[in-house]
Amino acid sequence: MTMSELAYPPRITTFTAPFWDALRSGTFTTTRCNRCEHITFPPKPVCPDCWSDDVSWIELSGRGTLRSYTEVVIAPAMFAHEAPYVLCLVDLDEGVRCVSRVLASWDDLRPDMRVRVTMREAEPAHLFEFVLDGEEVTP
Amino acid sequence: MEPLASVVGIGALPVGKHKDTLEHEMMLRALVDAVTDAGISKNDIDALSFCLPRPYAEQRYFGTFMAGYLEIPVDDILLEVLGNGMTGGLAFDIAVDRVATGKAKVAVALGVNRELHVPTGEHMHLSMRAVGDVDFHVPFGVTPISWYALNATRYMHDYGLTREQLAAIPVKNRRHASMNPIAQMREEITVEDVLAARPIVRPLGLLDVPPRSDGAVAIVVARPDIARSLGRYVDVVGRGFYHEGIHQVSSRPRDLTTFESAEIASAKAYKSCGITAADLDFLEVYAPCSIVELILTESVGLFERGTGGIAAVDGQTAIGGRVPVSPSGGLASRGHPPHVTPLYNVFEAVQQLRGEAGQRQVAGAGIGAVTAELGDYNATMMHVLSAGE
Numbered sequence: 277m278t279m280s281e282l283a284y285p286p287r288i289t290t291f292t293a294p295f296w297d298a299l300r301s302g303t304f305t306t307t308r309c310n311r312c313e314h315i316t317f318p319p320k321p322v323c324p325d326c327w328s329d330d331v332s333w334i335e336l337s338g339r340g341t342l343r344s345y346t347e348v349v350i351a352p353a354m355f356a357h358e359a360p361y362v363l364c365l366v367d368l369d370e371g372v373r374c375v376s377r378v379l380a381s382w383d384d385l386r387p388d389m390r391v392r393v394t395m396r397e398a399e400p401a402h403l404f405e406f407v408l409d410g411e412e413v414t415p
Numbered sequence: 416m417e418p419l420a421s422v423v424g425i426g427a428l429p430v431g432k433h434k435d436t437l438e439h440e441m442m443l444r445a446l447v448d449a450v451t452d453a454g455i456s457k458n459d460i461d462a463l464s465f466c467l468p469r470p471y472a473e474q475r476y477f478g479t480f481m482a483g484y485l486e487i488p489v490d491d492i493l494l495e496v497l498g499n500g501m502t503g504g505l506a507f508d509i510a511v512d513r514v515a516t517g518k519a520k521v522a523v524a525l526g527v528n529r530e531l532h533v534p535t536g537e538h539m540h541l542s543m544r545a546v547g548d549v550d551f552h553v554p555f556g557v558t559p560i561s562w563y564a565l566n567a568t569r570y571m572h573d574y575g576l577t578r579e580q581l582a583a584i585p586v587k588n589r590r591h592a593s594m595n596p597i598a599q600m601r602e603e604i605t606v607e608d609v610l611a612a613r614p615i616v617r618p619l620g621l622l623d624v625p626p627r628s629d630g631a632v633a634i635v636v637a638r639p640d641i642a643r644s645l646g647r648y649v650d651v652v653g654r655g656f657y658h659e660g661i662h663q664v665s666s667r668p669r670d671l672t673t674f675e676s677a678e679i680a681s682a683k684a685y686k687s688c689g690i691t692a693a694d695l696d697f698l699e700v701y702a703p704c705s706i707v708e709l710i711l712t713e714s715v716g717l718f719e720r721g722t723g724g725i726a727a728v729d730g731q732t733a734i735g736g737r738v739p740v741s742p743s744g745g746l747a748s749r750g751h752p753p754h755v756t757p758l759y760n761v762f763e764a765v766q767q768l769r770g771e772a773g774q775r776q777v778a779g780a781g782i783g784a785v786t787a788e789l790g791d792y793n794a795t796m797m798h799v800l801s802a803g804e
Contacts, residue, residue, distance in 0.1 A: 284543075286550035316666045318551040324666070344572075344671055346564030347617040348556060352539030355556035363561055367668040375552050375664055382617055387572040403554060 280398045283354045288401060291321050294333055299402040304338045304393045306372065307331040317372040338393030339409065340368035347382040366391055366406055378406045416688045416801055418650035420514035420522075421642030424453025424635035427762045430750030431599040432531050433629040438472050439484050441631040442527040446485070449523065449633035454645050460635075461490045461519035464509040466526025466754045467497040470541055471533045491519040499545055500701060502526065503632070503757030504787025504796040510636040511651050511798070520641055524761075525633035528752030538627065546790065547663055560624050560704060562663055562791045564616035567706035569671040571618065573721075576709075578618060580724040582609035584705040585622045585747055587733045592744025594734075594775035595763075599628050599750030623705040628750035632758035634765070649768045653690070653784075653799030655683030661793045672721075674792035677714035684784065684797040685716075692716030695799075696780045697739040697767060699760040701787045703746050708732075711792065712740055715784070739777050742767060757787035761798070768802040 288296050295318070298305045308315045309323035310330040322329045343365040351359035362385070364378040378391060390409035395402050426448025433441055450457060465478035474480055478495045481487075491513055496505045503526055510522035530538065539558060546559045570576055586606055592598035604622060612620035642648035657679040659665075669675075685691055692715060702708035709723040717738055718726045726732060732740035743749045743763035746756060766772045767780045777783075780802065787796045 282554055283556065284553050286554050292550065318548065318666075343668065344565040344569040346561050346568060346619075347614070348558055348561055349614045349617065350558075351556055352543055352558060353535070353537075354540060358556060361556060363555060363557055363565070365565055365664065365671070371668065372666050373664060373668045374666075375547075375555060375557060377555050387569055401554075 282398045282401065282403065283358065285400050292319065295319050296401045299395055299404055302395055304336045304404055305333050306336055308334045315370050315372050317368070317374050337369050340366045340391055342378065342385065342387060342389045342391050343367050343373065344387060345378055345385050364391070364406060376405055378408070380408050384408070416650070416652040418639045418652055418801070418803070419654065420511045420636045421639045421648040421650050422634055422761070422765050422800070423637045423642050423645050423648050424449040424451070424455070425633070425762050425765050426452060427597060427632040427759060428630055429597040430628045430630045430752060430759065433529065434531055438468060438474055438477065438527045438529055439481055441529070441629070442481055442525065443485055445527070445631040446523065446525055446633040449525070449635050453635040453637070455521060455635065457485065457487050459521045460487060460523055462510060462513045462522035463487065463489055463493045464506045464513070464522060464524045465495040466502045466506045466528070466758070467495040468526070469528055469530065469754060471537070472529060491522070499789055500703070500753050501757065501787040501789045501794060501796055502754040504701070507634060507758060507761055507798065508654065508656070508796060510634070511654070514636050514638055521635065521637045523633055523635050524758060526755040526758060527631040528754040529629045530627045530752060531629050552663070558616065560619065561616045563704050563707050564619050566671050566710060566791065567618050570706060570710065573672050574724070576724045578610060579606055580728050581623070581705050581709065582606040583724070583727040584708050585609050587727060587730070588741050588745040588748045591734060591742050591775055592748035594773065595744050595749060598744045598748055599626060600744070600748045619704055619706065623747065625703050625746040625751035628752045630750065630752035630755050630759060632755050632762055634758055634761050647769065648803065649765045650801045650803045651798055652801045653684045653688030655680040655687060655797045656795070657683065658789065658794035661790065663790045663793065672710060674710055674714040674795065676788070676795040677711055677786070677792055680795035680797050681715040681784070684799050688799050690782065690799065694782055695738055695784055697742055697777045697783045699743060699763045699783060699785045700741055701746070701757055701760060702741065703751060705747070707792065708740060708745065711786070715786070715797070734775055734777055742772065742775050742777055757785065757796075760785040760787070764800045768800055
């Protein structure tokens with residue numbers, strides 16, 4: 277991967293810095309509630325289930341299934357140079373859903389394919405994306 | 416059915432390009448038309464419930480500006496509301512509520528939405544920030560319509576819906592729009608046209624998604640006894656709202672092929688006026704693209720899950736079919752000025768229930784429903800309207 281500038285970079289705050297720092301070192305993380313054990317994504321300083329602020333960072337496996345996807349052919353001006361690109365919804369094995377990109381062509385994709393995370397090296401932050409994991413499951 | 420309030424006047428500009436007209440010039444035309452249509456005067460207006468204009472409207476504090484521009488003293492309340500695609504639905508809901516709760520005798524829900532004076536790039540940029548998490552979705556390039564494409568991919572997989580079947584919806588809606596003098600896109604299209612259109616967010620193409628549009632609408636709502644003294648009215652008889660506590664996508668994996676908020680809000684709306692989905696003579700929905708209309712027709716109880724595509728192909732949702740959906744032409748053909756689209760839906764419903772819809776009149780229209788939404792239909796507002804006795 278070549279180093280690139282993100283078209284629309286995330287804001288990195290005191291709270292979210294550990295997430296973006298972890299991506300930079302190749303680790304995909306989020307928060308889990310210490311009181312009710314609910315895992316949420318993206319990470320939040322308060323558990324959205326029980327509203328406890330006693331949460332911890334955990335490492336995610338980065339593996340999951342492709343719930344759905346779309347190829348963006350017509351993109352906003354700032355993303356036009358990246359189009360076409362494939363957005364996806366991934367249900368991670370930890371039971372949380374995230375939005376990302378899958379690095380595969382539209383024609384090669386089918387729902388429920390297995391995917392795993394990969395990191396896009398970019399500035400000012402690295403981004404988590406997915407690739408096909410080689411094995412397919414039927415729902 | 417005891418009415419909450421009654422619609423006594425409507426005014427709307429044709430949906431489309433209004434490039435050389437300022438926002439307040441558009442708004443005053445719709446408002447004066449609606450007040451004239453109602454047979455009242457500006458002095459009868461107790462409440463003005465405005466749609467907040469889009470962020471790039473030049474004139475800010477638009478509601479109070481407008482009251483000054485047309486010299487309308489207001490006794491009860493004047494406000495501007497915002498809820499993305501639900502904006503017009505909220506403005507209408509508040510107008511109905513001010514009347515239903517006795518705070519106003521006459522309330523007007525109104526709004527103007529100009530889109531076409533803004534470059535497409537800037538427009539998409541602002542929209543992206545409205546329909547996703549700025550830090551965890553937007554960096555991937557998630558566009559507003561791409562959320563619905565995710566619904567489409569999964570729905571096609573789960574139920575075997577084909578692109579040809581899905582194309583029945585844009586074709587049907589364009590036929591409806593061809594009979595609607597205020598519609599933006601009126602040239603009829605075929606299934607082949609839909610399939611051949613350039614892809615936008617696969618599997619959706621150009622004819623599945625709405626154009627950019629300008630528009631302005633005003634709806635005059637009055638106490639039912641006043642409405643009856645005026646003589647011509649449509650009653651608002653039911654109302655339901657539900658927000659899932661989700662914005663676009665839930666962290667918890669859930670179904671992409673149904674809209675839970677629409678199931679719950681519609682059930683509440685039907686219950687509030689003692690009807691079922693089967694009693695609806697038509698439905699004028701907020702459905703920005705083909706797949707949304709399909710899923711919505713199932714979620715509000717018109718069709719069993721997985722059968723909305725077949726129903727559309729069979730013509731059940733066309734004018735003349737079992738339950739016409741989007742008789743106006745819908746968002747992709749009537750046009751889609753998002754903040755006021757729900758008011759255009761009310762405008763269409765009132766025309767239908769008055770029997771004034773011309774060529775696209777739904778025969779015997781007595782009860783109809785309108786919807787508005789937030790996110791990926793994460794919230795739904797439904798109002799049920801009745802032609803009355």
